[in-house]
Amino acid sequence: DQQVKQNSPSLSVQEGRISILNCDYTNSMFDYFLWYKKYPAEGPTFLISISSIKDKNEDGRFTVFLNKSAKHLSLHIVPSQPGDSAVYFCAASVGAGGSNYKLTFGKGTLLTVNP
Amino acid sequence: GAGVSQTPSNKVTEKGKYVELRCDPISGHTALYWYRQSLGQGPEFLIYFQGTGAADDSGLPNDRFFAVRPEGSVSTLKIQRTERGDSAVYLCASSLDTYGYTFGSGTRLTVV
Numbered sequence: 001d002q003q004v005k006q007n008s009p010s011l012s013v014q015e016g017r018i019s020i021l022n023c024d025y026t027n028s029m030f031d032y033f034l035w036y037k038k039y040p041a042e043g044p045t046f047l048i049s050i051s052s053i054k055d056k057n058e059d060g061r062f063t064v065f066l067n068k069s070a071k072h073l074s075l076h077i078v079p080s081q082p083g084d085s086a087v088y089f090c091a092a093s094v095g096a097g098g099s100n101y102k103l104t105f106g107k108g109t110l111l112t113v114n115p
Numbered sequence: 116g117a118g119v120s121q122t123p124s125n126k127v128t129e130k131g132k133y134v135e136l137r138c139d140p141i142s143g144h145t146a147l148y149w150y151r152q153s154l155g156q157g158p159e160f161l162i163y164f165q166g167t168g169a170a171d172d173s174g175l176p177n178d179r180f181f182a183v184r185p186e187g188s189v190s191t192l193k194i195q196r197t198e199r200g201d202s203a204v205y206l207c208a209s210s211l212d213t214y215g216y217t218f219g220s221g222t223r224l225t226v227v
Contacts, residue, residue: 004157036218043119043206043218044158089157101146102171103216105157 003027004092006106014114019077021109023090026071030092032100035064035075038087038108047088048075080113087111117141119219121207127225128197136192136222140209147190148216149182150206158206164190197226 005024013019021035031052036044050057050064050073057064063076077084087110091103120139128134140147145166150158160174164184172182179197184190194201204223208216 006157041220043208043220045218046215091157101148101163102160102174103150103158105159107155107157 004104004106006109010110012112013080016079019080021075023073029094031095032093034091036089082113085113121219125223134194138190138207144209146210148208151203153203199226202226
């Protein structure tokens with residue numbers, strides 16, 4: 001049972017345009033969400049996170065939006081750059097009960113930014 | 116070192132053999148995690164250490180898998196009687212608290 005779903009295996013955008021990566025979750029206990037970026041032969045690197053008490057978090061070119069009622073979050077990258085080409089993983093954790101260390105990941109979306 | 120180091124980076128073993136995968140966390144990080152990423156999947160949680168003890172090993176798939184962290188630093192993931200289905204990238208991560216993981220580059224295990 002996939003609790004975190006990234007339904008688009010891949011996305012291709014032009015340099016300078018907006019990239020929107022989507023993520024849906026089914027576990028209503030999730031209250032902390034993260035995006036990781038992964039280049040080939042490297043481990044995932046943390047990009048941005050959001051707590052369930054917020055609906056938006058912004059860090060430079062990266063913004064994460066959270067819609068709790070729809071159990072949906074999205075990552076916006078503006079403007080997209082060729083160096084952003086990577087696999088992006090959505091992840092979630094349950095903070096209550098002290099289990100926030102355990103991340104549940106989606107399958108990832110391969111973003112390709114074309115020059 | 117500055118990051119999480121995992122050795123070896125690649126391991127090919129025959130079905131039925133025993134393997135050990137090593138993780139050197141960032142110095143001072145008390146929390147250490149192992150994840151497994153199978154082809155086409157996201158990383159899946161295996162085990163979490165706080166200091167020397169396994170605080171949560173609920174993700175270990177069966178009793179062929181075992182992990183230790185005897186001195187609260189380096190950790191070893193041990194797999195007995197390997198099966199072809201164990202082939203995956205094994206990722207280690209460490210952190211000061213339970214947010215803000217830093218992942219290593221992983222060990223790609225291939226069981227033939």
